[in-house]
Amino acid sequence: MNDTISAMLARRSIRAYKPQQIPDRDLNWILEAGIYAATSRNMQAWYLTAVQNKELLKRLRDAACDTMLKSDNERNREKALDPEFSPFYNAPTLIIISGNESRNARIDCANAAQNMCVAASSLGLGSCYLASFTMAFEDPGVAATLLRDLGIPDGYTPQFGVALGYAAEHPTTPHRRRDVIRVIK
Amino acid sequence: MNDTISAMLARRSIRAYKPQQIPDRDLNWILEAGIYAATSRNMQAWYLTAVQNKELLKRLRDAACDTMLKSDNERNREKALDPEFSPFYNAPTLIIISGNESRNARIDCANAAQNMCVAASSLGLGSCYLASFTMAFEDPGVAATLLRDLGIPDGYTPQFGVALGYAAEHPTTPHRRRDVIRVIK
Numbered sequence: 562m563n564d565t566i567s568a569m570l571a572r573r574s575i576r577a578y579k580p581q582q583i584p585d586r587d588l589n590w591i592l593e594a595g596i597y598a599a600t601s602r603n604m605q606a607w608y609l610t611a612v613q614n615k616e617l618l619k620r621l622r623d624a625a626c627d628t629m630l631k632s633d634n635e636r637n638r639e640k641a642l643d644p645e646f647s648p649f650y651n652a653p654t655l656i657i658i659s660g661n662e663s664r665n666a667r668i669d670c671a672n673a674a675q676n677m678c679v680a681a682s683s684l685g686l687g688s689c690y691l692a693s694f695t696m697a698f699e700d701p702g703v704a705a706t707l708l709r710d711l712g713i714p715d716g717y718t719p720q721f722g723v724a725l726g727y728a729a730e731h732p733t734t735p736h737r738r739r740d741v742i743r744v745i746k
Numbered sequence: 747m748n749d750t751i752s753a754m755l756a757r758r759s760i761r762a763y764k765p766q767q768i769p770d771r772d773l774n775w776i777l778e779a780g781i782y783a784a785t786s787r788n789m790q791a792w793y794l795t796a797v798q799n800k801e802l803l804k805r806l807r808d809a810a811c812d813t814m815l816k817s818d819n820e821r822n823r824e825k826a827l828d829p830e831f832s833p834f835y836n837a838p839t840l841i842i843i844s845g846n847e848s849r850n851a852r853i854d855c856a857n858a859a860q861n862m863c864v865a866a867s868s869l870g871l872g873s874c875y876l877a878s879f880t881m882a883f884e885d886p887g888v889a890a891t892l893l894r895d896l897g898i899p900d901g902y903t904p905q906f907g908v909a910l911g912y913a914a915e916h917p918t919t920p921h922r923r924r925d926v927i928r929v930i931k
Contacts, residue, residue, distance in 0.1 A: 562775065564749040565868035569779045569861055588929065590747065594754045596922045599863055599875040603920060611929040665877055671856040672875075676754055678784055679861065683750030690784040690857075692850055712928055735788060737781045743897050744773065744796045 568683035573735070575687030578652045578726035582613065587684045588654060591725065594680035595658070598672035601665035607673050608717045610657040617710065618655060622647050624707060625697040648694060652687075652724035657694075659717040670720040677723050687728030694722035753868035758920070760872030763837045763911035767798060772869045773839060776910065779865035780843070783857035786850035792858050793902045795842040802895065803840060807832050809892060810882040833879060837872075837909035842879075844902040855905040862908050872913030879907035 562570070588611060595609050612618055625648040629641035640646045649655045658674050660666030674690050681688035698704040698719050713719070747755070773796060780794050797803055810833040814826035825831045834840045843859050845851030859875050866873035883889040883904050898904070 563868050565753045566775050566779050566865050568750045569782050569865065572782065572784070574784070590751050592927050592929075594751050596924075596926060597754050597757065599757070599759070599860055601877045605923050605926060608926045609928070611927075614930045617930060667853070668856045668877060671853045672860040675784055675857040675860040676864065679864065680751050680754065683748050692786045692853060711930065738790050739781075741781060741790060741793045742777050742796075743794070744777075745799045745802060745896065 564683065569679050572678055572682040572688070573732050574689045575724070575726075575728045575730060575732070576650045576689060577728070577730040578650055578687060578724070579729045580653060581727055582653045583686055583725055583727070587686060588725070590684065591677050591680045592656070594676045595656070595673040598669070598676040600669045600672065601663075604663045604665070604669065606661045606663045606666035606669040608659040608661070608713060609673065610659065610711050610713060612655045612657065612711070613653060618649075620707065620710075621655065621697050622649070624700070624703050625694070627703065628696040628699040648697065649691060649722055649724040650689060652689070652726040654725040656723040656725065657711065657713070657719050658721045658723065659713050660720045661717050667720050674721045674723050681725055687726055689724040691722035691724060695719050749868065754864050757863055757867040757873070758917050759874045760909070760911075760913045760915060760917070761835045761874060762913070762915040763835055763872060763909070764914045765838060766912055767838045768871055768910055768912070772871060773910070775869065776862045776865045777841070779861045780841070780858040783854070783861040785854045785857065786848075789848045789850070789854065791846045791848045791851035791854040793844040793846070793898060794858065795844065795896050795898060797840045797842065797896070798838060803834075805892065806840065806882050807834070809885070809888050810879070812888065813881040813884040833882065834876060834907060834909040835874060837874070837911040839910040841908040841910065842896065842898070842904050843906045843908065844898050845905045846902050852905050859906045859908050866910055872911055874909040876907035876909060880904050
């Protein structure tokens with residue numbers, strides 16, 4: 562096994578972070594990894610917003626909680642009432658991956674998110690790929706202000722989030738199903 | 747830059763392959779990289795079929811061409827009439843990534859495809875992430891027989907393909923937009 566595949570196998574979804582911020586150099590490499598992901602017809606339909614600003618992180622958390630409080634799911638409502646709860650696990654850096662209106666934008670964004678999580682793993686950082694993170698943008702009024710303050714360009718919609726930081730937990734290797742592979746020679 | 751990020755930056759979409767098959771060991775690592783991708787709620791909603799069988803590869807090519815011949819797009823119709831044309835660029839290995847019916851299956855499949863392309867890059871192999879490859883399965887009658895002969899389980903639908911082999915071309919670094927990154931401290 563080489564270092565790249567090793568970083569892929571070592572990647573975990575980290576749901577507890579130390580407060581210490583990640584180095585700028587690491588963040589820059591992770592963003593670079595994102596924009597070198599595969600992109601349909603070279604559309605590069607992504608926009609990456611790395612948020613380290615505490616006030617903005619709190620507003621994103623609160624917006625997600627407001628949506629969760631209105632949810633039909635009781636567990637979601639309970640979580641949102643917990644002042645310690647954070648949809649990005651209180652990570653010191655949150656990357657928002659937004660997609661434009663082109664047809665495969667959401668897939669481009671997924672590719673960028675996957676690359677960034679593996680890049681974080683290769684740098685010894687924890688990450689979590691957040692697929693349901695877009696709930697912070699569900700209320701149209703709140704979303705309009707948030708998108709403006711985040712500087713996300715018109716025509717782009719948040720698709721995924723990637724939480725980044727130093728891991729404060731070390732989850733065990735997740736079980737992987739082996740019966741999902743078939744080789745036909 | 748470390749080896750992992752280097753493999754990400756070196757990855758290109760390769761559209762010409764040598765006929766030589768890839769080693770089994772490399773294929774196994776690439777498939778392993780696929781099933782270690784991020785997966786929503788640990789659903790592992792993917793099924794990976796690595797096809798190296800020449801008869802099946804030809805049938806997949808022909809099925810895609812049949813769909814292209816019925817297309818409104820004149821360029822697609824022209825391509826499909828070229829006997830040299832292959833929707834997977836005559837790569838000796840084609841991995842079909844199918845997703846089940848769970849909500850984020852297509853995203854799980856994208857994550858697996860991205861990891862496999864980067865893993866291939868790290869092993870010195872060429873790859874191409876094929877987003878429009880599913881056209882081979884557009885005709886319901888043809889699809890039913892193909893899915894059965896490929897052993898793709900009921901409830902799974904091909905979402906993407908990854909072509910794999912030794913590169914017979916060395917495309918230059920694609921230009922990446924730099925204005926799609928914003929850091930807010």
